[in-house]
Amino acid sequence: MLKTLLVFLIIFSIIVIIHEYGHLFWAKRAGILVREFSLGMGPKIFAKQAKDGTTYTIRALPMGGYVRLAGLNEEAEVQPGQSMGLTFNNENQVVRINLSESIDINELPVRLDRADLVNDMVVDVYEQGKEELITYSVDKEAEIIERDGTVIRVAPLANRYESASVFNKILTNFGGPLNNFILSIIAFAIVGFLLPGIPTNSNQIGQIVENSPAAHAGLQAGDKITSVNNQSTKNWQELVDRIGNYPKETVRLEIQRNDQVIEKQVQLAENEQGNGSLGITISESTAIKDRLLFGFTATYRTFIMVMSALATLFTRGFDLNMLGGPVAMAQATSTVANKGMIDIIAFLASLSTNLGIVNLLPIPALDGGKIVLNLIELVRGKPISQEKEGLVTMVGVVLVLILMIAVTWNDIMRAFF
Structure with missing residues (x-):
């Protein structure tokens, strides 16, 4: 159990960090202030502010993470009526607003x-006792010191999300899923170098199983099966599909062996x-080329598999059993954790592709939903109001939360009852 938990946390943390870094990278390129880059949720354990104003935090609950962009439906952090401490520079400008309970003796206490x-970059305050x-x-x-002690930087209009161009907003929102796909490609490429060989997906025979129909028929490694019962087989998947249609039946195989074309009648077995x-x-x-390309081909196959599964939800009806939450992920992690490094890395790659696709779904609160809002802004020539955008996002959060609860409950029922 401890090994499974450790592997799960490592895999999940890597995927989340890479995903959120994608948002951070493109936001900074667009001139958007990234106020916080957090790994985990809940109470803050560690925080460090970089020179560019981004505060990097580690939080207590190792589930997920986030990038906090200035202006992206962010609640106003400084509210009228609050007591706070102000620190000034030599020009009598406020350089620090302390909202925490730990007011320094050198700060000016105000309400x-x-x-x-x-816009104006001002605060109207009443000094204590005046x-x-x-x-x-x-x-x-x-800087603003928030109630939990996290230090963030103020964000003038020019450095806020709403001031970025539509193109840069789309790049910022797409950056997370893009990084997931890149991570998947890299991880699968690593798997490609760790494997003894890379499946070619061709119609060529690799090895002959002893005492099998192929062995009895005299087939040889390196033979290419070009047709089964006059049905062409251009790749391995077509070959498997054709063979699978004739359990315990005799089939006619057309084989290319070097420069010869051979025909054989073979009595198939049944698996x-x-x-x-x-x-x-x-x-x-x-070949090194094929090992490198495995990163792209394996990611592509995973992408198609996930998209097909999502399409089935619409064509055959919604079914919770087709979805998996944290419990299902933990079960899958338990399986791969006991197999070895290759399976763990491949599992990480598959999960990364899954996360990238899911985040691109046009659901409010997900990256795909934000991109839809960006496209609406592009068509309208102006963004929808922050109030409406906030409402849409809130509806999306509620829907996603309900779905997560339902999927998790379904996972528990399947696993333990």
């Missing part, structure tokens, strides 16, 4: 009346699934 940290309203200008790189079986293995390549 906020109004704050504009987007009734005179005073206005202080705020430095454009001033455990009730399909026809010839007793051959797929050919493999050890």
Whole structure:
């Protein structure tokens, strides 16, 4: 159990970090202030602010993570009526606003009346024990100490999400899933170099199983089966499909051996699934090019498999059994954790592709939903109001939360009852 938990946390953390870094990278390229890059949820354990204003945090619950972009439906962090401490520079500009309970003795204690940290960059405050309203200008790189002690930077309008071009907004939202696909390609490429050989998916025979129909018929490694009962087989999948249609039946095979074309009548066997079986293995390549390409081909196959499964939800009806949550992921992790490094890396690659696709679904609160809003802005020539966008996002969060609860409950019922 401990090994499974450790492997799960490592895999999940890698995928989340890579995903969120994609958002961070493109946001910074667009000039958007990334206020926080967090690994995990809940109470803060560690925080460190970089020179560019991004605070990197590790939080107590190792489930997920997030990138906090300035202005992206972010609640106003400074509210009227709050007590706070102000720190000034030599020009009497506010350089730090302390909202935490730990007010430093060198800070000026005040009560906020109004704050504009987007356009005018000012705060209207009442000093402690005084009734005179005073206005202080705020430095454009001033810091805010939040209630939990996290230090973030103020975000003038030019550095906020809403000021970025539509193209940069799309890149910022697409950056997370894009990184998931890149991670999948790299991980599968690593698997390609760890495997003894890479399946070629060709119609060429790799090895002949002893005492199999292929062995009895005199087939040889390297033979290419070009047709089964006059049905062409251009690749391994077509060959498997054709053979599978004739359990325990005699089939006519057309074989290319070097420069010769040979025809053979073969009595097939039947495998455990009730399909026809010839007793051959797929050919493999050890070329470096094929090992590298395995990263792309395996990611593509995983992508198509996930998309097909999602399409089935619409064509055959919604079924919770086709979805898996944390419990299903934990079960799958338990299986691969006991197999070895190759299976663990391949599992990470598959999960990364899954996460990339799911996040691109046009559901509010997911990256795909945000991209839909970006496209609407592109068509309208202006963004929808922040109030409406916030409402749409909230609806999406509720729907996703309900779905997660339903999927998790279904996983528990399948696993334990």
